[in-house]
Amino acid sequence: MFEKVLVANRGEIAVRVMRACEDLGIDTVAVYSDADKHAGHVRYADEAYNVGPARAADSYLDQEAIVDAALQAGADAIHPGYGFLAENADFAALVEETEGVTWVGPASESMETLGEKTKARKVMDAADVPIVPGTTDPVETAEEVRAFGEEHGYPIAIKAEGGGGGRGMKIVESEEEAEDQLASAKREGEAYFDNDSVYLERYLEDPKHIEVQIIADEHGNVRHLGERDCSLQRRHQKVIEEGPSPTLSDDVRADIGEAARRGVGEADYVNAGTVEFLVSEGQFYFLEVNTRIQVEHTVTEEITGIDIVKHQLRVAAGEELDFSQDEVAIEGHAMEFRINAENASKSFAPATGTLDVYDPPGGIGVRMDDALRQGDEINGEYDSMIAKLVVYGKNREECIARSKRALAEFEIDGLVTVIPFHRLMLEDETFVDGEHTTKYLDEDFDKSRLVDAQEQWGPEHDSSESEEEERVEREFTVEVNGKRFDVSLEDVGGAALAAPASGSSGRAERPESAQSSGSEAETPVVEGDGETVEADMQGTILSVDVAAGDEVAAGDVLLVLEAMKMENDVVASHGGTVSQVLVSEGESVDMGDVLVVIE
Known part of the structure; x- marks a missing residue:
């Protein structure tokens, strides 16, 4: 078994992997960007190394910096978590080529085959797994999109080859949308996966989204751990996952599990992964393979009792799976609720702020996967996830009842979250009856209920203003050869307290998050008395689609704002003439900044 593992990720998944390492007696190494120097995963790890600036492309996606950190720390393995470089075959190959360091995941060759969706479709077709009509080669031009639409009809899904979780996926409803949606999908693929290659699929109407968890070892053993139902989605992002599916028949359940095993076996796959399917009218179609651990792996762990992350580490160390397929027993029901800093009543707009209050639930059947603590800040640099609430019951009814109780106990103040949305869904007849599809939230759900x-x-309030006694805090961070050490001095009407250096475990005490002092930046002047269009969130301007003097109508897209790796259209609330455009492409903006003025 390994002695020291570097986790090439951040947030709750980094802590999840570190906890598995701790159970196995393995030391842990964190990596962090400038924006994450006080993050929870850094506090949890045995040691931590800075890998670059806040921008993910310059830190968490810097392959050389991460491998250098592993070598400097003396780590003998790298676990990628999910997101960032987790499905990057080039990074896996780089780790494989690094002497003394093991990649905790499938071989780079398998990742390249199954991680890129067009190649995966060819493999599944060869393994006699049903696939959705689509392209098996990357698409480069809008003309190709239009030609596919003429042959197969609309709508069409444009998907990033390296993508997952809805990122890099755009829906084309008509040939007029082909060019814009293709460009948008390629931008998201490049931004989040460092791969702008995309492919096409016929977009199925009202399907169920079912995924099968698999794990395989290098000794030829392939196991599936049952399915999860991930059909409740908004903008193709999963929001509640559960297992087992409330709608699959026993025959389809057996067939889809064996299809997943057959497909990954065709690719000589080793380690954990997920085979995703769309199910429509009793027929299932292959969607994609996620060559990594997934956000919702917790659901499967609860209903099988199998620690998937520990098995990832054991398989990577060359061990054989210690259970047969017949020994995999699905018992009870589990749901995972993604607790994101988003405002569901405003189209799930990402939110930023400080966790003035963070008091998660507990009790029987309740599991919390998180990395944040009270006083921590969501700054908008990365994704909006605060935590994952996982609830188990002996059946779906008990699981829902416990979930209601857990969500009611969950107390967060200082920024808006999706907890009210989750509580609403547990009262929603369509969801409770299991009749929801992937389109339910976007197309059929009454959004006024949000x-x-x-x-x-x-x-009661979402501001980050604290009502606690005034505190004065001074934090000193020292980096020696990139390794992080810090001391925090805090005065709360009494003696200052010193936090331990992070070279030892940061679990005993937690330094409070640094207070943002801000700077007096030059603010553009808004002229005249027109209606202003302001930023609803912190982010980066991807494109500006209007200029001064343009006539716009209500609903017209004025610009595209990227926040937490998602593209958000900023639209006009009313018609008029654009009198001022106060931002430009590539510019960073804060919540409340004026973007456009319409007379």
Whole structure:
């Protein structure tokens, strides 16, 4: 077994992997960007190394910097978690080529085959796994999109080859949208996966999204651990996952599990992964393979009792799986709720702020996977996830009842979250009956209910202003050869307290997050008395689609704002003439900044 593992990720998944390492007696190494120097995963690790600036492309996606950190720390393995470089075959190959360091994941060759969706479709077709009509080669031009639409009809899904979780996926409803949606999908693929290659699929109407967890070792053993139902989605992002599926028949359940095993076996796959399917009218179609651990792996762990992350580490160390397929027993029901800093009543707009109050639930059947603590800040640099709430019951009814209780106990103040949305869904007849599909939230759900839920169950205030006694804090961070050490001095009307250096475990005490002092930046002048369009969130301007003098109508897209790796259209609330455009492409903006003025 390994002696020291570097986790090439951040947030709750980094802590999840570190906990598995700790159970196995393995030391842990964190990597962090400038924006994450006080993050929870850094505090949890035995040691931590800075790998670059806040921008992910310059830190968490810097392959050489991460491998250098592993070598400097003396780590003998790298676990990628999910996201960032987790499905990057080039990074896996770099680790494989690094003497003394083991890649905790499938071989780079398998990742390249199954991680890129067009190649994966060819493998599944060869393994007699049903696939959705689509392209098996990358698409480069809008003309190719239009030609596919003429042959197969609309809508069409444009998908990033390296993508997952809806990122890099755009829906084309007509030939007029082909060029814009293709460009948008390629931008998201490049931004989040460092790969702008995309492919096409016929977009199925009202399917169920079912995924099968698999794990395989280098000794030829392939196991599936049952399925998860991930059909409740908004903008193709999963929000609640559960297992087992409330709608699959026993025959389809057996067939889809064996299809997943057959498909990954065709690719000589080793380690954990997920085979995703769309199910429509009793027929399932291969969607993609995620060559990594997934956000919702917790659901499967709860209903099987199998620690998937520990098995990832054991398989990577050359061990054989210690259970047969017949020994995999699915018992009870589990749900995972992604607790994101988003405002569901405002189209799930990402939110930023400080966790003035963070008091998660507990009790029987309740599991929390998180990295943040009270006083920590969500700054908008990365994704909006605060935590994952996982609830188990002996059946779906008990699971829902416990979930209601757990969500009611969950107390967060200082920024808006999706907890009111989750509480609403547990009262929603369509969801409770298991009749929801991937389109339910976006197309059929009455969104006015989200406003009511936010008013009923949201925090009394979302500002980050603390009502606690005034505190004065000074934090000193020292980096020696990139390794992080820090001391925090804090005065709360009494003696200052010193935090331990992070070279030892940071679990005993937690330094408070640094207070943002801000700077007096030059603010553009808004002229005249027109209506202003302001930023609803912190982010980066990807494109500006209007200029001064343009006539716009209500609903027209004015610009595209990227926040937490998602593209958000900023639209005009009313018609008029654009009198001022106060931002440009590539510029960073804060919540409340004026973007456009319309007379």
